[in-house]
Amino acid sequence: MFIHMKELQFRAKPEKPDPVYARKLQEVLGGQYGEMSVMMQYLFQGFNCRADRKYRDMLLDIGTEEIGHVEMLSTMIAQLLDGAPADQVDEAAKDPMIAAALGGMNPQHAIVSGLGATPTDSNGYPWNSKYIIASGNLLADFRANLNAESQGLLQVVRLYEQTTDPGVRDMLSFMIARDIMHQNQWLAAIEEIEAIEGPIAPASFPRERSVEEVTRQFMNFSVGEESSAGRWANGTLPDGTGDFEYVANPTAYGDAPVLNPPAKHQHSTLGTGPYVVNEGFEK
Incomplete structure (x- = not known):
């Protein structure tokens, strides 16, 4: 109270x-x-x-x-x-x-x-x-x-x-x-x-279930490499599991995405003409 x-x-x-x-x-x-x-x-x-x-x-x-x-x-x-x-x-x-x-x-x-x-x-x-x-x-x-x-x-x-x-x-x-x-x-x-x-929150998730190699990498996603001089890119990781690695030119791990066409009821596909998917009980 x-x-x-x-x-x-x-x-x-x-x-x-x-x-x-x-x-x-x-x-x-x-x-x-x-x-x-x-x-x-x-x-x-x-x-x-x-x-x-x-x-x-x-x-x-x-x-x-x-x-x-x-x-x-x-x-x-x-x-x-x-x-x-x-x-x-x-x-x-x-x-x-x-x-x-x-x-x-x-x-x-x-x-x-x-x-x-x-x-x-x-x-x-x-x-x-x-x-x-x-x-x-x-x-x-x-x-x-x-x-x-x-x-x-x-x-x-x-x-x-x-x-x-x-x-x-x-x-x-x-x-x-x-x-x-x-x-x-x-x-x-x-x-x-x-x-x-330890310093990571949450600490309970098994590290081996993560993509471990990237837990150490500072990735340079801008022109220039001034960020490489920071503590965040050099020396021992604060959690003690290894050393920081500076990646000057990160590479893609995935492919270019290609999405499936939208569902017909979304009415988002070009060139279909008029239609109704859910006719319901219309007479």
Whole structure:
């Protein structure tokens, strides 16, 4: 069960309203890498976790914290919208570059949500459950979590650069700190699982059932060979099963495909004239 505490996890009070910035903050609330996404991702990974209970507990700890971050951002957005008139044109939106990107405040804040936050991104696109990953494979999921925290932190840092409001920056500085912690958390969890399973996810599929020779090959599919200088093309494979091989001119393993004609009921063959395949009960 969940129990709600009335106090926010951290301060969330701007110095003054800013409807245009409220729209920007919507991205880290309801965007692809926003707090709603990591909240749902961690919670569903935790709900579905069949591994050692410490992983379930950890996932539900961080997922529940993210509920609090959704609350903080929603509270901040609502306060940034305080007193915004319907025809609000922020000074920042008069800048041609910003106006082109944002077009001022989000009209749905004034029309739909009563000057409150919405479960959408900065363009008003609704949050989508397709943003989240909960596969049941801990190593694959934890790597997805690391990516989510990395992209989320990048966006929050960019938002920090776009405001001088001390109250907004105060809250963002806390979110930045927690994202740093969460990246370290996922790196540590990944390291723990890799020590058991190795770095490939899933580790359970028999390697001999794969086309083993290409598990080692970096294939050059572009003009030039600059990519040959990278670690990904030289030295020992991270999983310890051999060495990387650089293939400068990959060759085809298969033949040129030739597809069968389409089924007649698809009506896709040229030059057939009129016909009906399924006559049914027509008189």
